[in-house]
Amino acid sequence: MVSTQAFPTKPFSLELAEELLTNYGSPLYIYQHEHLQETIAHITQSIPYPFTKFHFASVTNGNLELLRRILISGWGLHANTPGDIYLGLTAGFPPQQIVYSGSNLNRAEMEQVLKWGTATLNLDSVSQLDLCCQVYQDVKQQLPRLRLGLRLNLPELTAENRIGVRPEEFPAALKITKAAGLKLSGLHFYRGTGTSATKAFTQVIEQLLAIGKLLPDWEYLDFGGGFGYPYHADGVAFDWQDFGRELTKHLNALGRKIELIIEPGRAAIAGCGTLLATVVSVKWQSGKQILGVDTTVANLSVPSVHGGYREIATWADTNGELYLTDVCGNTTYSRDYLGRNCQLPALQIGDVVAILDVGAYGYAMSSHFLHRPRPPEVLLEGDRHRLIRQREDYSILLNNQLFAQEG
Ligand SMILES: Cc1ncc(COP(=O)(O)O)c(C=O)c1O
Secondary structure, three states, X not given: XXXXXXXXXXXXXXXXXXXXXXXXXXXXXXXXXXXXXXXXXXXXXOOOXXXXXXXXEOOOOOOHHHHHHHHHOOOEEEEOOHHHHHHHHHHOOOHHHEEEOOOOOOHHHHHHHHHOOOOEEEEOOHHHHHHHHHHHHHHXXXXXXXXXEEEEOOHHHHOOOOOOEOHHHHHHHHHHHHHOOOOEEEEEOOOOOOEOOOHHHHOOHHHXXXXXXXXXXXXXXXXXXXXXXXXXXXXXOOOHHHHXXXXXXXXXXXXXXXXXXXXXXXXXXXXXXXXXXXXXXXXXXXXXXXEEXXXXXXXXXXXXXXXXXXXXXXXXXXXXXXXXXXXXXOOOOOOOEXXXXXXXXXXXXXXXXXXXXXXXXXXXXXXXXXXXXXXXXXXXXXXXXXXXXXXXXXHHHHOOOOXXXXX
């Protein structure tokens, strides 16, 4: 079956891809510094509101070198878990530049988060707020200023979602913070993941600001992440300019100074990442090309396990001829497809494929399921490159295992 459909843009030259694979082996995660910087600049410039702070959601990518670059570009960190905070602190983010908006910490974890000096905490239930206030009493002597906010749960704005607090719970929350000698000064809104429809964000602004006013000490609005990324070559992109213009207009009209926090995750980092892999097997069945590559959905779980989609590019000379192709991982797991029903040229063993836009939820969601060690990560700056995480070997599979060896 031959098609002449448009082919996705290659992230860099074949010569460079081959040089990278020769240097670091295959498969291989590559992050392009310039792409990341340009995206960060684009997002930053899109919101003219003067009291805006950007916090990178490291749930999407916890590579320390990338986090360090994001810090240098002027963004703070957004943490979903204590582990995110730990990585952020290790990368050099001062605790004042870390916003935590997670869920369901136990007492020891809450204490750890506070002792790290995390400056802003958005809690997702009144009982988490209560726990935070209790723990605060025990550790407050050692703490700098603490800001508390609530994650909002309102089905018509946040869709069906387990996270967050309803406005009718605000009075109970206010009572708890007041009793602890603290203020409830933040409202956190997370629209839901990966939405490219800009209107889904802009149309809720007015309602959000009205809800914020229900908090007597309201100081900040944290307008979460969930900003979409167009994974399809012809996909709709989130309109940062439109979003920034609308948000600025409404915040300026408030007549009071409210700090705005924005936590982009995938929108900031998806596009700079590529997973390079090599074709190790080719067969044709019922007119379809079945490619076997030397990576697996355990190295990149998003596409087949979570129903996502990533463009796959190759450098093969296409002559305009593309074939219906499945790109299969190197295990027998029934979902081990990196791409299904793709349009690719006829490839040979040894050809290189590039799985695009894997900077977010790529390495971060990889696992040892199927017992394949993880690939390395490499940073590309212009045509200079350097290893920023080593390739794992089989010994990683023995980590923390306790077993009695014979003899
Ligand atoms: C509170 C919060 N902010 C930001 C993000 C990043 O999400 P996205 O990558 O969809 O922007 C997440 C993801 O889980 C989140 O929970």
